[in-house]
Amino acid sequence: MVENLTVKKFINGIKNKEFSVFEIVSELVKKVEMQDNNLGAFLSFWDKEALKIANDYDVHFNFSNDSLYGLPLAIKDNILIKNKKTTAASQILKNYIAAYDATVISKLKEANAIFLGKTNLDEFAMGSSTENSAFQITKNPLDQSRVPGGSSGGSAVAVASGEALAALGSDTGGSIRQPAAFCGVVGFKPTYGAVSRFGLIAMASSLDQIGPITKTVEDAEIIFSKIAGKDQNDATTFDYQYQKIKDLNAIKNLTVGLPEEYFIEGISNEVSKGIDFAVEKLKKLNVKFKAVSLPHTKYALSVYYIIMPAEVSSNLARFDGIRYSRNAKFSNLKELYLKNRGEGFGKEARRRILLGTFVLSAGYYDAYYTQAQKVRRLIYNDFEEVFKKVDLILTPVTPTLPFKIGEKTNSPMEMYLSDIFTIPANLAGLPALSLPTGFKKDGLPVGFQIIGKRFEDNKVLGFGKFYESN
């Protein structure tokens, strides 16, 4: 039963004593023991501790309506939980024990959630397939010869395979939404600044956001409303009182834009059919569509692969071989840096650090980095213009169905292209939701994306709920 148990049903079930926290956590533990050696979603799994806490919650039953009482969650392994190993799937952090809780974790602890373990990711969240993890690959539970997407692949698989009721991921260019689409679940990247990143191992700070991966949009809303809000430890956060849209029928009056630049050659036939399926369904529900244009979309990938590595090269400078871990043999300080960083970072991390160092170096800074920031403004302005005409934008999440394990590992550029539809929302700081269309090809799901205005996370999630309830 845990496969189909949503957060919403769990909360109601606990409230009405239809089942105990212990019963549900035990079932999840059994599932992980049975199948996760093969699927590879978890990097750490704390069965005994989770069962003990579950039992305590049952014995000292203290349910309150606005809590997540006993809710078993999986957390991406780049988010700190105090006294737990946090590796970011990197050799350089393989023994790192977090000294404090991320703000999202403190908030979830306050809401009485339970953490089952930490999930696999591409090293430092750099990748689109979870194949860049230094420790293990993760398989797509719907077809185990295929990738689950990435970088939050472990979190998406944990939810899709019934090993956790919900999970947290992080999204810098699509790392929540793309794996959610590949695994047939829901992923939400909130407005930039809605959720604190304090305690998230930073990748590209002007783009990173934490968000939920869940079975339903309703669940994503429940988790998001618990983790959002201002935090003095993250200066980008703002006062956020999430206002749920109560009357989903009001959604029908919203106008949805279909940007022509997202319906291009290179989209696979299956994805096209999936998107048509979603649009037709919505038209039957009397949702109004409008053709719109986001003319600078084609430049988003270049802008992203300049700005993100620039920030990566700076953020990853702290992993110096002096702090966190010191493994390699060295004879002087210079060698300590070179060897620990050379051996500690995997290939993709090194590639991005070098690329970032290049675009920031004297002589290239203006041509690459400043130009990218200017075009980022143009992309932002495109959205501003379109949002004068429509309330939401509907697009594909990915150009193709999940690809085969190993298919793109030798071609970074091809791997990067799998994020072309998710990157623009990060560049513009907009809330974006990935949810299943309901259309499948050979058991593989097609997702679609809803993008909203900054701070209108409620309309994006409301629209998603409207779709899934019809």
Add this chain to the structure above:
Amino acid sequence: MLNKEDLEKLAALSQIELKAEEENSLLNDLKTILDHFEELKELKTENVPPLRGGTFNFNVLRKDEEGEALEKFIALQDFPLEKDGYLIIPNIFD
């Protein structure tokens, strides 16, 4: 165009030791990616102000109050080498 010498200079700036056998593939990857960036030159951007980050917040200040800091032994638990509360690092001067 980026050459091997440039790559080695970047590696030195980034404090990363590269393996000789991976230099060619890394160089090719970087060239392919930089080629892709050429498209940005098509755009006229003289009058476009750069978007320099994700947030529009400014002057974010907290109150000047005492707060709780991490306890010293917790903050040090992940430091690789330590003796009597002192952190051990390699010699800085040769």
